[in-house]
Amino acid sequence: MSEQKQVWTEEIKSDTSLLSVNFKELWHYRDLLLMLLKRDFITFYKQTILGPIWFFVQPILTALIYLVLFGQVAKLSTDGLPQLAFYLSGITIWNYFSDSLTKTSSVFQTNASIFGKVYFPRLIMPLSIVFSGLLKFIIQFGLFIAVVLYYTFIEKTVHPNIWVLATPLLILLMAAFALGLGMIFSSMTTKYKDLSFLLTFGIQLYMYTTPVVYPISAMPEKYRWIVNANPLTGIFECFRYGYLGSGHFEPSSLVFSTIFITILLVFGVVIFNKVEKSFMDTV
DSSP: OOOOOOOOSOOOOOOOOTTOOOHHHHHHTHHHHHHHHHHHHHHHHTTOSSGGGHHHHHHHHHHHHHIIIIIIISOOOOTTSOHHHHHHHHHHHHHHHHHHHHHHTTHHHHTHHHHTTOOOOTTHHHHHHHHHHHHHHHHHHHHHHHHHHHHHHTSOOOOOOGGGGGHHHHHHHHHHHHHHHHHHHHHHHTTOTTHHHHHHHHHHHHHTTTTTSSOGGGSOGGGHHHHHTSHHHHHHHHHHHHHHSOSOOOHHHHHHHHHHHHHHHHHHHHHHHHHTTTGGGTO
8 A cells, every 4th residue: 555645734834934025025114213213312321310311421531541541651653634623433333333232232132022912024133233323423524524524624634635535335234234243143052152251351352453542653563464454444544534535545455345345245244144044942
């Protein structure tokens, strides 16, 4: 007697590949993205005394600390630029990158309860973090622009140039870098939770291999290759050169940053798509 083969009438499985990103579905859930942006902004500041004013206070205080520690005590070079403008240029874009990376790296653990109850494109969560950080960046960027205008028209010690037009590209690259690297760490921390501690330390160390508080010219020649190998270097140098008119910016470094970050983002999407299918079993 021959054995009958079972035929399933319905089969539920994922119809997406690891490389796929359903942009149509993401657009369909745009209201959820806006709601998450509003939640992040209101929840974080509704019980603070100064509220959104902290957006201004934080970079100012940080710049003053850097001015004392690195400018007066360590006496690091700023390529002849005003120290306040120099440090603010680094702080403004570094804050956006580090905040986006830190929050994206814990997106699975932080939102596990939501992921387990309702379906929506999981990529919405890391995207909401990047866009939420962008609101904070825009406010701090306005403060930086005010400082640049002061030193341009009053002190006449900085000289913005046409490279300021590259600002949207620089922001996009930083967002993509934070998103890609954050998704990789978020996917890995579902199984190896101690990586979150390593990331916290790593971000602090990474800042000192990025020209945030010093120009490339201040690095000893034999160690300069380390900074040049950093994909953020081209972004920071282009931003500083465009708005302050001084530095050692090479367009080729921006090309390297673009290629490296694009590859990293694709790799991050692949890992994120793979882990999101089963992360509830390990988180």
